[in-house]
Amino acid sequence: MSPFARTPEPPYYAVIFTSQRSPGDESGYEEMATRMMELAPRQPGYLGTESARDGDGFGITVSYWRDEAAITAWKQQAEHLEAQRLGRNKWYSRFSLRIAKVERVGNGKP
């Protein structure tokens, strides 16, 4: 499957989540990550996700959403709330979250 998200014409929203994995519990983490990637696409307004984590455990996940209401609904989804709790307490030593409105896409020209 392509790691690139197929998003519509802007405007739409991006949630930029950067995180540093704590060592350990790789299987629990992977299981939850897989589950979240099953659930997120069922949320209204979900547009796609792009994600990369380097060998040092630093990762960036950008999920794309139709509007802020869709982001809020996903944030409050029950299983996702539990994932957030475990992320804070166990899986991530640090993270940051930015909500941004995608206004345009580049075309490679100056």
Added chain:
Amino acid sequence: MSPFARTPEPPYYAVIFTSQRSPGDESGYEEMATRMMELAPRQPGYLGTESARDGDGFGITVSYWRDEAAITAWKQQAEHLEAQRLGRNKWYSRFSLRIAKVERVGNGKP
């Protein structure tokens, strides 16, 4: 050095660059990446960069800027133009670029 960017209170801008590395020319690519990370912080309005590339060569780089004028100026910087040209022709099999206005940051609460 921390991979997390220290950004001010929103609003500010994010350039979300996702890319798939083509195999080969690792040294040329690394050299240019290093050079760009020397130059970008000298640009007016530069706020920081976060970057991760996974073992399959898929990467996300998010750079943060004060405003759109700062993004435009960096896009037109001479050495950066050459880097963009080599990226298109040699280093990336595919990429996408999104310009987004960061409106708020998450606090981990629902």
